Amino acid sequence: MSRSFGDTIAASIGVTSEPEFTTRHLTTEDRFLVIGSDGLFEYLTNQHIVELIGASIKNRTLSTIAD
16 A cells, blocks of 8 residues: 555655566576565565475475465
């Protein structure tokens, strides 16, 4: 909600609706790509996400983590 366009209260403390992004060229060494919002990364660290996905790939249950 705080990233909504026109949220002047959040804007007054520096929250914007402008996304933050980086660019990376994928290679054959990359095993997966995670696309998520700050709602995901607020609760899980990058390491925890990698461990969850890695275990799912190993156990062939990858579809279950996207639910």
